[in-house]
Amino acid sequence: METCINHPDKPAALVCTKYQQHYCETCAHCRDPKLYCKHRTACPIWFIAKDSENGWG
Numbered sequence: 001m002e003t004c005i006n007h008p009d010k011p012a013a014l015v016c017t018k019y020q021q022h023y024c025e026t027c028a029h030c031r032d033p034k035l036y037c038k039h040r041t042a043c044p045i046w047f048i049a050k051d052s053e054n055g056w057g
């Protein structure tokens with residue numbers, strides 16, 4: 001089971017396909033929101049983040 005990159009005791013809920021980093025729901029974020037990413041159109045992290053208060057996208 002993959003765990004969150006910031007919380008080794010928590011299971012990962014989402015993965016950044018580009019960088020192969022796993023996050024729990026609390027930590028999920030796109031580390032390069034201004035750079036092109038070929039995975040973006042199918043990335044759940046991106047869709048969660050762009051609708052958040054961060055205002056991405």
Ligand code: SF4
Pocket residue numbers: 015016017018019029030031032033037038039040043045046
């Ligand atoms: S959009 Fe961001 S979080 Fe999603 S795969 Fe690309 S770099 Fe990772």
